[in-house]
Amino acid sequence: MFDNHIMIFYDLCGNANRRRLEMLEDALTTLKWKAFSAIPALLHFNHPFLPGCEDGLSPHGFIRPSFVTDTFHRAGEFFPELRSKTAPPRKSQLLGLYAMGSVGTAFFTSASDIDFWVILDSKSFQKPERGRLERKLRAVEKWAIDTAGLEIHFYVHELSEIQRATFSYDSENAGEFGAILKEEFLRTAVYVAGFEPSHWHGEEPSIDFGAIPRLSTDQYLSACLTQLDKAFTKPFKSSLKIALLRSLAARPTEKMPAEIFWERIGLGIQPDPYILLLDYLWNHFQKIESEEQHNFLKQLLYLKMIAEENSPERARRNKDRIIAARFQAVGKPIDLDYLDNFFDWPFERRKGLSDEITRYLQDSLREISSYLGTSQIDPSRLRRLMRKVMLRRAGGDVLESITFSDVPSKGEQVISIVFNESNEDWLLSLERFSGRPDLDKMKTERNAKTLVLLIAFAIYNNLFNRNKTDLRIYPSNFSPRRLNEIIDSIEKLIAMETNENWLDTPSKPFKHLIVLEEPEPRNSESRMVTVLTKTTWGLIEVRTYRGKKAMAIMLTDLLSLPLPDVKTEYILDPIQGPDPAILENIFLKNDEEEDKETSTIMIVQDVNEYILVCRGKTVLINEVQELIFSLGQFEGKVSLKGLPSNETGQMLCEIFGRSARSRASIFRFQEGGRVTFLLTDSDGRCDSWESDKDDASYNLRANYRYVYELLNGKPFDCYSVEYRRGMRDAWNFSKIPMTELSSVTLDLSFVLDSTGVVKVTLGNKTIEQDSMDGACILVANLIRAARKVNRYYPPYLTSLKFPMELAGKIPITEAMRKKREIETRIGSILQGLY
Known part of the structure; x- marks a missing residue:
C-alpha cells in the first residue's frame, strides 16, 4: 500500500506545479496561453497539417500520454483537422516535456521567453531521428512566434546526460559545470507532459533525474566567469546567477537552493524559485557582511521586470504578484515606487546605475582573481574579462558606453x-x-x-x-540631408560583434564608418568629417576633422593605422564630394603580394582638390598642373586606380594609357608663368619637372635631345596639353612639331665613367675633370661667360652618358632625374657667381 506521507508529498508537488501554471496563465496574454497549452499536442502528434511533419517520420508522441493542460482542445482551436484525429501515435518516443527558468514565477512577464526541455531515452534514438526531431521542434518554435508572438526555445536532452549533469549541446555554458544547470532545472522546472519526475514520489511510472553533483570552489568560480561574460551585455539576467555561484564557491558543502526548495515543498510551503534564491543569497551576504550587495541585486531583479513589461496594467499585476510572493520580506525592503518610474529618472541617475553594475562586476572578478592559480580558472579568460571591465571606462577618444544593453531604456521622448x-x-x-x-x-x-x-x-x-x-x-x-542613413549605419556599427579572443592581442581597427557633412555648401571651412571606428576590442573610437582639408587629414590619419578587417563605409552628405566607390578601395586589404617596383596611386577628387593616396601616405593637391607634377615624383612604375569620372580623369587616362605603347612621351602643361613637363616611358614609369615660361623652350629642346639619345634614335612623341573650358573635349593634346625641337643653342654633354672622371663637352670644347664638383664649376663659369652675350643661355644638358656597365640599364625616367640633379648643381653654383 502506498505510504500516506508519500501521497501527501505527491499532492504538494502537484499543487505547486499547478500554482506555477496558474501564475504563467495570468502573466501571458490569452492567445499566448492558448499557444503554450497546445504545444504538447503538437509534439504528441505528427499529422501533415501540423508544423514540422516530415512524411510522418519525425519522432513524436509521449510514451506516457499525460498532460497538465487541455492541450488537445487548445491545439484543435489552431488546427481544426486535429479534432477528428486524436488516436494515440503508433510509436511514442518522448519521455517528457518540462518548462524551466522564470516560467510561473513572480518575475515572469508577458515578454519573457520560455525554455522547454524535451527529454529522450538515448537507447531509442538514432542520429537521423534526432535530426528530424530537431527540425520538428524548430518548426513548432516558428509556429508559436508567428501565431501568438510567443517566444519559445526547445532543448533536447537525453535522460542519461541529465542524470550525469553533462550537457553536450552547450559545452561552453554547461560542459563540466552542468551541475549548475541541473540545479536550476530541478529548482525551476514545471512539469508539462509525459513522465512526472521521480522526486514527486507518485504511484505512476516516472523518470529519475538523479542527484545534483557537488563541485569544488574553483569549479564554481570558473562557471562564474561564464556568467560574468554574459553580464557585460545582460547584467539583469546574469547578476543573480553570479551571486549564486559566488556563494556556492564560498560554501561548496552546504545545501544547494534546489534541495532547500523541495524540502519546503514537503513542509507545505509553495516557494517561488526566485524568492527562494534571494533568501538563500541573503543568508550568504549576511555572513560576509555585504548586505548592500543583496539590496542591489533585488533592485536589478525588479528592474528586469520593469524593463520587459510594456503594458502598465500587466506591470501593476506583476508588482502585485511580486509583493504577494514576499519579495520585500527577504532582506531589506527597496523602494518599488521609485523603481517603477525608472524611465522618468534623470539621465545621470541611470548612468549611476550602470556604474554600480560595473562595480559589482569588478568585485566579482576581484574575488575570483584571489583564487588564480587553481586548475579550473583560466587566467587568459580572467584577463580578458578584467580588460572588458576597464574598457567600460576607457576614457580618451572613444564613444562612451555608460549603459548596458538590458538596462531599461525605451528611448527618450x-x-x-x-x-x-x-x-x-x-x-x-x-x-x-x-x-x-x-x-x-x-x-x-x-x-x-x-x-x-x-x-x-x-x-x-x-x-x-x-x-x-x-x-x-x-x-x-x-x-544632415542623409540623417536616416547615418542613424542606420551607426546602429549597424554598434551591433557588430567582435571575437573575445582578440582581447589578448593589440587593439586595431575592425571597421570604419566615415561621415562627411557640409552644413554650409558654399563654405568649405564648414566641412566636418566624423570617423567612428569599431575596434577588435569592441570599443568605438572617434575622430573628428573640420575645415577645407578635413578629408585629406582624415585619410592621412587612418592610413597610419592597420587596415580594418571589414569594408569601410562612407556617408557623404555634401552636394559635392569624393566618389564613394573610389574611397572604398583605399582601406581594402590586398591579399596579393605588393609589387615594390610599382606605385599604386588612388586619386580622390574632393570638390576642387585632389588627394593622392599611395602606400599609406596622402598628398593634397589644389590644381591639375600640381597633380601632374606630383604624379611624376613617384619612383618606379606608376599605376593609377580610381580615376575621377570627369574631364580630368579622361585626361589622365589619355596620358597614362599611353604607357602600354612602345613609345615614350613628353607632355607640356602651361598655366600662367609656370610650365610643367611629364615624361612617361613604355614600362609605366614617369618623371616630372618644372620650368619658368621664359626658359621652357630651352628646357624642352635639351630634354628632347637627351631622351632621343637614350632611346638610341627611336621615335617618341611630344605633346602640348591645353585646357579649353566649356569644350566637349576639355583637354586638348596637340603634337609639338619637330622644327620646334630639333635645334639647341649649344650642346652640353657630360660623360661619366666608373672611376669618377667626368668628361665635359660644351660646344667645341672637351675637358676632363676628376670630380663632378669640378665639372659643374667649370660649366657654370662657361655659362656665366656665355650669358654676357645671351642672358637666357640655359644650363641644360643635352647629353649625359653613363659608364659602360650601366649604359642601357637605367630607365629613361631615372636618367632624366640624374641629369636634372647635375643641372641643379650647376644652377646653384651659377647663383653664387652673381
Missing part, C-alpha cells in the same frame, strides 16, 4: 542637439524647446565636436528610439 556657435561644438539635451534654445538655461547631457558624435552617443546609450524619440536639431538647416 525628445533629444535636442544644438549648435553652440561660440565654442563651435554641439550640445545634447533631453529637453524640448518651443523656440530657439537658450544655451545658458538648457541642461546639457553631453557635448561633442560634431553632430554625428552626439547621435552616435544617443544610440549607443539607449537614449534614441526611432519609433518614439523626436530628434530635433538646431539650427534645422544644419541637419
Whole structure:
C-alpha cells in the first residue's frame, strides 16, 4: 500500500506545479496561453497539417500520454483537422516535456521567453531521428512566434546526460559545470507532459533525474566567469546567477537552493524559485557582511521586470504578484515606487546605475582573481574579462558606453542637439524647446565636436528610439540631408560583434564608418568629417576633422593605422564630394603580394582638390598642373586606380594609357608663368619637372635631345596639353612639331665613367675633370661667360652618358632625374657667381 506521507508529498508537488501554471496563465496574454497549452499536442502528434511533419517520420508522441493542460482542445482551436484525429501515435518516443527558468514565477512577464526541455531515452534514438526531431521542434518554435508572438526555445536532452549533469549541446555554458544547470532545472522546472519526475514520489511510472553533483570552489568560480561574460551585455539576467555561484564557491558543502526548495515543498510551503534564491543569497551576504550587495541585486531583479513589461496594467499585476510572493520580506525592503518610474529618472541617475553594475562586476572578478592559480580558472579568460571591465571606462577618444544593453531604456521622448556657435561644438539635451534654445538655461547631457558624435552617443546609450524619440536639431538647416542613413549605419556599427579572443592581442581597427557633412555648401571651412571606428576590442573610437582639408587629414590619419578587417563605409552628405566607390578601395586589404617596383596611386577628387593616396601616405593637391607634377615624383612604375569620372580623369587616362605603347612621351602643361613637363616611358614609369615660361623652350629642346639619345634614335612623341573650358573635349593634346625641337643653342654633354672622371663637352670644347664638383664649376663659369652675350643661355644638358656597365640599364625616367640633379648643381653654383 502506498505510504500516506508519500501521497501527501505527491499532492504538494502537484499543487505547486499547478500554482506555477496558474501564475504563467495570468502573466501571458490569452492567445499566448492558448499557444503554450497546445504545444504538447503538437509534439504528441505528427499529422501533415501540423508544423514540422516530415512524411510522418519525425519522432513524436509521449510514451506516457499525460498532460497538465487541455492541450488537445487548445491545439484543435489552431488546427481544426486535429479534432477528428486524436488516436494515440503508433510509436511514442518522448519521455517528457518540462518548462524551466522564470516560467510561473513572480518575475515572469508577458515578454519573457520560455525554455522547454524535451527529454529522450538515448537507447531509442538514432542520429537521423534526432535530426528530424530537431527540425520538428524548430518548426513548432516558428509556429508559436508567428501565431501568438510567443517566444519559445526547445532543448533536447537525453535522460542519461541529465542524470550525469553533462550537457553536450552547450559545452561552453554547461560542459563540466552542468551541475549548475541541473540545479536550476530541478529548482525551476514545471512539469508539462509525459513522465512526472521521480522526486514527486507518485504511484505512476516516472523518470529519475538523479542527484545534483557537488563541485569544488574553483569549479564554481570558473562557471562564474561564464556568467560574468554574459553580464557585460545582460547584467539583469546574469547578476543573480553570479551571486549564486559566488556563494556556492564560498560554501561548496552546504545545501544547494534546489534541495532547500523541495524540502519546503514537503513542509507545505509553495516557494517561488526566485524568492527562494534571494533568501538563500541573503543568508550568504549576511555572513560576509555585504548586505548592500543583496539590496542591489533585488533592485536589478525588479528592474528586469520593469524593463520587459510594456503594458502598465500587466506591470501593476506583476508588482502585485511580486509583493504577494514576499519579495520585500527577504532582506531589506527597496523602494518599488521609485523603481517603477525608472524611465522618468534623470539621465545621470541611470548612468549611476550602470556604474554600480560595473562595480559589482569588478568585485566579482576581484574575488575570483584571489583564487588564480587553481586548475579550473583560466587566467587568459580572467584577463580578458578584467580588460572588458576597464574598457567600460576607457576614457580618451572613444564613444562612451555608460549603459548596458538590458538596462531599461525605451528611448527618450525628445533629444535636442544644438549648435553652440561660440565654442563651435554641439550640445545634447533631453529637453524640448518651443523656440530657439537658450544655451545658458538648457541642461546639457553631453557635448561633442560634431553632430554625428552626439547621435552616435544617443544610440549607443539607449537614449534614441526611432519609433518614439523626436530628434530635433538646431539650427534645422544644419541637419544632415542623409540623417536616416547615418542613424542606420551607426546602429549597424554598434551591433557588430567582435571575437573575445582578440582581447589578448593589440587593439586595431575592425571597421570604419566615415561621415562627411557640409552644413554650409558654399563654405568649405564648414566641412566636418566624423570617423567612428569599431575596434577588435569592441570599443568605438572617434575622430573628428573640420575645415577645407578635413578629408585629406582624415585619410592621412587612418592610413597610419592597420587596415580594418571589414569594408569601410562612407556617408557623404555634401552636394559635392569624393566618389564613394573610389574611397572604398583605399582601406581594402590586398591579399596579393605588393609589387615594390610599382606605385599604386588612388586619386580622390574632393570638390576642387585632389588627394593622392599611395602606400599609406596622402598628398593634397589644389590644381591639375600640381597633380601632374606630383604624379611624376613617384619612383618606379606608376599605376593609377580610381580615376575621377570627369574631364580630368579622361585626361589622365589619355596620358597614362599611353604607357602600354612602345613609345615614350613628353607632355607640356602651361598655366600662367609656370610650365610643367611629364615624361612617361613604355614600362609605366614617369618623371616630372618644372620650368619658368621664359626658359621652357630651352628646357624642352635639351630634354628632347637627351631622351632621343637614350632611346638610341627611336621615335617618341611630344605633346602640348591645353585646357579649353566649356569644350566637349576639355583637354586638348596637340603634337609639338619637330622644327620646334630639333635645334639647341649649344650642346652640353657630360660623360661619366666608373672611376669618377667626368668628361665635359660644351660646344667645341672637351675637358676632363676628376670630380663632378669640378665639372659643374667649370660649366657654370662657361655659362656665366656665355650669358654676357645671351642672358637666357640655359644650363641644360643635352647629353649625359653613363659608364659602360650601366649604359642601357637605367630607365629613361631615372636618367632624366640624374641629369636634372647635375643641372641643379650647376644652377646653384651659377647663383653664387652673381
